Amino acid sequence: MRERSIFAIVIVSMLLLVVGYLAATQLNLMPTQASTRAVLVDELFHVLVGTAAVVFVLVEGILVYAALRFRQRAGDETDAVPIHGNTTLELVWTAIPAMIVIAIGFYAYQVLTEIEKPAPEPMVVEVIGRQFIWQFRYPGEGVTAQELHLPVNQPIRFEITSGDVIHSFWVPQFRGKRDATPGRVSEFLVTPTEIGTFPVRCAELCGPGHANMTTQVIVESPADFQAWLAGQQ
Amino acid sequence: MSMSTEAVSPGRGWRRYFTWNTDHKVIGVQYLVTTFCFFLIGGLLAMLVRAELAQPGPDFLNGTEFNRFLTNHGSVMLFLWIIPVLAGFGNYLVPLMIGARDMAFPNMNALSFWLIPPAGLIMLASFFVGAAEAGWTAYAPLSIQTPVGQTLWAVSVIILGTSSLLGAVNFVTTVFTMRAEGMTFWRLPLFVWGMLATSLLVLLATPVLTAGLVLIAMDRMAGTLFFSASNGGDPILWQNMFWFYSHPAVYIMVLPAMGIVSEVYPVFSRKPIFGYKAIAMSSMAISILGLTVWAHHMFTSGMDPRLRIPYMISSMIIAVPTGIKIFSWLATIWDGKIRFTTPMLFALGFISMFLIGGITGIFLAAIPIDVHVHDTYFVVAHLHFVLFGGSVSAVYAGLYYWFPKITGRMYDERLGKVHFVANFVGTNLTYLPMFLAGLLGMPRRVSDYSPEFTTLNLLATLGAFLLGTSALPFIYNAVVSWVSGPKAAANPWRALTLEWQTDSPPPAENFHQPPVVNSGPYDYGQPMGVSGQAQAVPAVGD
Ligand SMILES: [Cu+2]
Numbered sequence: 001m002r003e004r005s006i007f008a009i010v011i012v013s014m015l016l017l018v019v020g021y022l023a024a025t026q027l028n029l030m031p032t033q034a035s036t037r038a039v040l041v042d043e044l045f046h047v048l049v050g051t052a053a054v055v056f057v058l059v060e061g062i063l064v065y066a067a068l069r070f071r072q073r074a075g076d077e078t079d080a081v082p083i084h085g086n087t088t089l090e091l092v093w094t095a096i097p098a099m100i101v102i103a104i105g106f107y108a109y110q111v112l113t114e115i116e117k118p119a120p121e122p123m124v125v126e127v128i129g130r131q132f133i134w135q136f137r138y139p140g141e142g143v144t145a146q147e148l149h150l151p152v153n154q155p156i157r158f159e160i161t162s163g164d165v166i167h168s169f170w171v172p173q174f175r176g177k178r179d180a181t182p183g184r185v186s187e188f189l190v191t192p193t194e195i196g197t198f199p200v201r202c203a204e205l206c207g208p209g210h211a212n213m214t215t216q217v218i219v220e221s222p223a224d225f226q227a228w229l230a231g232q233q
Numbered sequence: 234m235s236m237s238t239e240a241v242s243p244g245r246g247w248r249r250y251f252t253w254n255t256d257h258k259v260i261g262v263q264y265l266v267t268t269f270c271f272f273l274i275g276g277l278l279a280m281l282v283r284a285e286l287a288q289p290g291p292d293f294l295n296g297t298e299f300n301r302f303l304t305n306h307g308s309v310m311l312f313l314w315i316i317p318v319l320a321g322f323g324n325y326l327v328p329l330m331i332g333a334r335d336m337a338f339p340n341m342n343a344l345s346f347w348l349i350p351p352a353g354l355i356m357l358a359s360f361f362v363g364a365a366e367a368g369w370t371a372y373a374p375l376s377i378q379t380p381v382g383q384t385l386w387a388v389s390v391i392i393l394g395t396s397s398l399l400g401a402v403n404f405v406t407t408v409f410t411m412r413a414e415g416m417t418f419w420r421l422p423l424f425v426w427g428m429l430a431t432s433l434l435v436l437l438a439t440p441v442l443t444a445g446l447v448l449i450a451m452d453r454m455a456g457t458l459f460f461s462a463s464n465g466g467d468p469i470l471w472q473n474m475f476w477f478y479s480h481p482a483v484y485i486m487v488l489p490a491m492g493i494v495s496e497v498y499p500v501f502s503r504k505p506i507f508g509y510k511a512i513a514m515s516s517m518a519i520s521i522l523g524l525t526v527w528a529h530h531m532f533t534s535g536m537d538p539r540l541r542i543p544y545m546i547s548s549m550i551i552a553v554p555t556g557i558k559i560f561s562w563l564a565t566i567w568d569g570k571i572r573f574t575t576p577m578l579f580a581l582g583f584i585s586m587f588l589i590g591g592i593t594g595i596f597l598a599a600i601p602i603d604v605h606v607h608d609t610y611f612v613v614a615h616l617h618f619v620l621f622g623g624s625v626s627a628v629y630a631g632l633y634y635w636f637p638k639i640t641g642r643m644y645d646e647r648l649g650k651v652h653f654v655a656n657f658v659g660t661n662l663t664y665l666p667m668f669l670a671g672l673l674g675m676p677r678r679v680s681d682y683s684p685e686f687t688t689l690n691l692l693a694t695l696g697a698f699l700l701g702t703s704a705l706p707f708i709y710n711a712v713v714s715w716v717s718g719p720k721a722a723a724n725p726w727r728a729l730t731l732e733w734q735t736d737s738p739p740p741a742e743n744f745h746q747p748p749v750v751n752s753g754p755y756d757y758g759q760p761m762g763v764s765g766q767a768q769a770v771p772a773v774g775d
Contacts, residue, residue: 029672041601048599052592059588062563067581070502072570079503080569082758090508093560094553101549101595108599109542115601116538160535165375166468168533168608172674175605179534181469182374183462186535199683203533203608203676205368206375208296211679 017054024053034173034194034219037115041175044111051100115176116189119155127160129167129180132209134200143232148200148217150192151225158188168203171217177203192219253347255339256741260346261325262639264317265632267346271313271353276701278306283663283697289684299680300366301382305356307369308386312393313353315624316482319489320345320400322631323428325639327404329732329739330422332413332748332766337406345399352392359385368678370479373460373471377452384453387446394439394446397485401432401439413731415750419513420766422730422754423506426513427492430520434481434488437524442478445471469534476527484523486620487587488516490627491558494580497630498562499755500728501577502569506755508561515554522551532603541600548598555591559584574726575649579630582657586622590615593668608678611671614664622660629656629707636714637721641737644718648710655703662696730754731766 025046033039070080125148126137136148150156160169162180169188170177178188202213220228249259250266281302285294294302324342328335336342359365363380376383408421408429421429448459449471458466491512499506506512526548532541562584571577593615596602606612629652636644666689671677675686682690724733729752735744750766752759 029669031673037601041605044599045596045602048596048602052595055592056588059559059563060585062567063581063584066563066566066569067571067573070566070569070571072503072572076570078570079758082505082756083507083564083568084505085508085511086564089564090511090557090561094511094557097556098550098553101552102546104595104599105546105549108545108601111601112541165378166372170608170676172605175601177533177604177607181462181535183468184535199674201674201676204372205300205370205678208300208366210300211296211676211681214683 017057020057021050021054025050030175032173032194032196032198033175034171034192034196034198035175036191036193037189038173038175038193040111040115044108047107048104051104118189119157119191122155122157122189123151124157124159125150127158127169127180128163129160129169129202129206129213130163131165131207132202132213134169134202134213134215138229141229141233143229145232147215149225149228150217150219151222152192152195152219154222155189155191158190160186160188165206166204167206167213170201170203171198172201173198174217179204192217195219195221253343255335255343257324257328257336257339257342258639258739258743260342261321261323263346264321264324264349265639267349267353268314268318268321271309272318273704274357275306275309275314276704278302278309280697280701282306283694285680286682286690287694288691289682289687291681294680296680297366300368300678301360301364303678304365304368304386305360308356308365308390309353310620311369311482311486312390313349313356315486315620315628316397317349317393318628319431319486319624320397322424322493322628322635323400323404323431323489326635326732327407327425327428328411329735329743330425330730330754331408331411331416332731332744332750333407333411334742334744334747336403337411338403341399342403345396345403348392348396348399352389352396355385355392356389359383359389370475371449371471372475373449373452373468374462376449376471377460384450387450387453391443391446391450394443397435398439401435404428404432405436413748413750416731416766419510420750420753421513422492423495423509423512423516424489424492426516427488427490427495430516431485431488433517434485434520434523438478438481438485441474445474445478448474469531469536472531472534473528476530477524480527480530481520481523483616483619484519486624488519490583490624491516493627493631493634494562494583495558496728496730497576497580497634498565499757500634500726501572501574501580502566503572503757504565504569504755505753505757506561507564507567508557509753509755511557512561515557518554519551522547522554526551529598529603532600533607545598545600549595552591552595559588559591574633575644575646575653576630576634578650578653579626579633579656582653583623583626583630586618586626586657586660590618590620590623593618606671608676609671610667610675610677613677614667614671617660617664617667622664626656626660629653632707632711634726635732636711637725638732638737638739640715640718641721642714642718643721643725644714645710648706652703652706652710655699655706659696659700659703663693663700664696666690666692666696729756729766734766 030042128135137144160178160180162182167180168177169180174190178186198217200215200217285292359382362382364382365386366379367376451457452459458464460466460468460471528544529548670686670689675682721737723737
């Protein structure tokens with residue numbers, strides 16, 4: 001009887017964890033997906049949220065259960081049954097987390113390879129951070145702007161650098177950032193997929209105006225983009 | 234027994250705490266009290282920062298002032314509070330726990346403490362000449378251009394690093410050479426293992442930070458160009474040097490904290506620690522692995538892309554020894570006879586909050602996610618769950634747990650519980666909303682933000698003020714109990730480790746006779762009723 005009820009508890013809690021995993025992967029904690037990489041990053045993120053939820057519920061559940069269940073009873077001053085360890089149990093809780101993190105590492109590596117796969121004919125946009133503005137240059141077009149315009153569904157290669165201290169070019173809806181470091185050009189690949197206006201923020205502390213080092217990216221149809229570019233020339 | 238060999242030890246009474254005293258217990262108290270004062274200063278700076286961020290728009294701090302408060306909040310909390318407060322516990326406890334009469338180098342020990350007040354004053358005095366404003370990470374070239382306070386900051390951190398190094402030399406030497414008869418390495422309390430692992434990290438990593446800080450100071454004062462992008466210098470070099478220390482520094486701030494809670498669980502569960510060797514060895518594993526992960530702070534820096542993968546893997550692998558500890562702690566309380574004293578509550582709170590910090594660390598190690606959340610409030614939340622939910626909870630657990638030993642008096646249990654509840658609620662209310670703010674697009678270290686983040690920031694600010702207030706019952710409790718609390722017995726918790734087998738507070742020479750150790754530190758529940766590690770030498774003064 002006792003063994004059967006333990007078995008039932010194990011089955012029920014495993015089912016609950018599976019349901020918890022699936023529910024947690026549905027949580028929407030990210031901003032709009034506005035690039036191809038955002039979709040892949042979010043898939044990875046959801047798997048991690050699900051896994052994290054299972055680990056969290058399991059550990060906190062055991063903690064709270066143990067704290068309530070194994071309280072010292074009033075007047076009982078004796079010690080508990082001495083158990084110094086259990087090799088099988090210790091191997092299990094070494095091996096399972098190791099397998100989980102290796103799986104996550106492998107998956108993360110795959111996503112990384114995918115989002116950094118160079119596109120055949122990217123459009124190059126030079127990004128220059130300066131205290132406390134962003135400048136965007138469209139090479140070959142003779143255009144420099146302080147607002148970023150991009151044609152939708154066109155692979156972009158940002159070439160990012162800085163004119164003074166380190167900044168970091170970040171569009172949350174694109175799911176990625178790259179530091180703008182003086183003396184270096186860093187590459188960052190994005191293919192915008194959503195027409196709309198999104199914030200560009202500086203993510204590296206760069207001085208008193210850091211918080212206001214913002215502008216916007218306007219993702220538009222190729223025709224609108226060409227019209228804007230022509231208007232700037 | 235008289236104090237025969239002490240060079241300088243001017244008696245008892247409160248005055249000795251203001252002197253050059255070589256008694257490790259005096260030095261331990263000096264560390265604990267001094268660093269707690271810096272904790273309060275760091276906390277006030279945090280509350281100013283949170284007040285400014287309660288709502289969007291500039292309120293009462295301009296960008297420069299905000300960056301100064303922010304930078305010194307981080308620097309004070311890390312370099313003048315968490316790292317040295319844990320060294321303070323080490324000072325007070327390591328000699329007692331291993332049955333020694335003092336640290337190996339008592340005068341050097343006094344020096345490690347006395348470097349801290351001037352370093353703290355230098356850091357805070359820089360507010361009068363334009364305090365450091367480049368963040369506690371002091372990224373070059375910003376940190377080369379900021380006002381003169383940045384140089385004072387570098388000098389202060391160099392002095393504090395020196396203090397930390399001297400302490401580490403002392404701890405390692407003490408543990409290796411001064412153990413009592415019968416105190417084998419496998420009988421060391423887990424706090425001592427934690428201090429050993431931490432000291433190893435300090436010895437290997439701190440010199441690199443010190444070298445980097447000297448180069449920063451030279452770039453600033455002598456116009457050298459070590460971190461300048463032109464003329465052959467490299468700003469990324471600073472990031473490598475800085476994180477080579479500052480990531481291990483997280484473990485310097487966490488391993489002794491894990492040691493503290495490892496002392497608390499068995500005592501208040503009346504059970505042996507589960508998997509003693511696994512916990513001890515996982516500390517060493519974290520320490521060694523901790524030296525190989527630093528560049529996970531630089532995934533967005535444009536570093537060599539091939540190098541990122543090994544750093545991602547090593548960062549994730551650290552979850553394994555960390556998991557071993559957490560599961561071993563849970564197994565320790567499992568089937569125990571748990572007493573909810575204030576130290577036990579803080580130690581249980583440690584697991585529940587450190588877990589959140591640990592899990593979100595995996596998100597940050599996963600490169601594709603990191604490039605989204607790096608340098609956002611997600612990181613702020615993560616690091617505060619590790620260092621506040623984790624380390625600070627453990628420090629409070631330790632302060633309550635050893636309060637009777639250090640002061641010879643009992644604290645007030647009811648006030649302790651009020652403190653725990655306010656601290657627990659405050660921590661979660663402050664830092665949980667920050668995860669969401671970061672994911673949704675709020676960068677860290679901003680003095681202003683887009684109105685979409687208002688609710689989350691208001692919640693965090695309310696939490697921060699609750700946290701600030703939660704220190705008051707603790708301070709009141711500590712002061713009043715120290716002065717007039719009920720006298721504590723030598724071993725009020727019926728603990729087995731050596732520090733409890735002597736008077737509260739211990740005599741100048743620690744033990745009336747040199748202890749002889751014939752059992753492990755956590756042998757609870759033995760049929761013959763083992764009374765402690767120093768069974769052969771009964772405690773005097775019960
Ligand atoms: Cu910037």
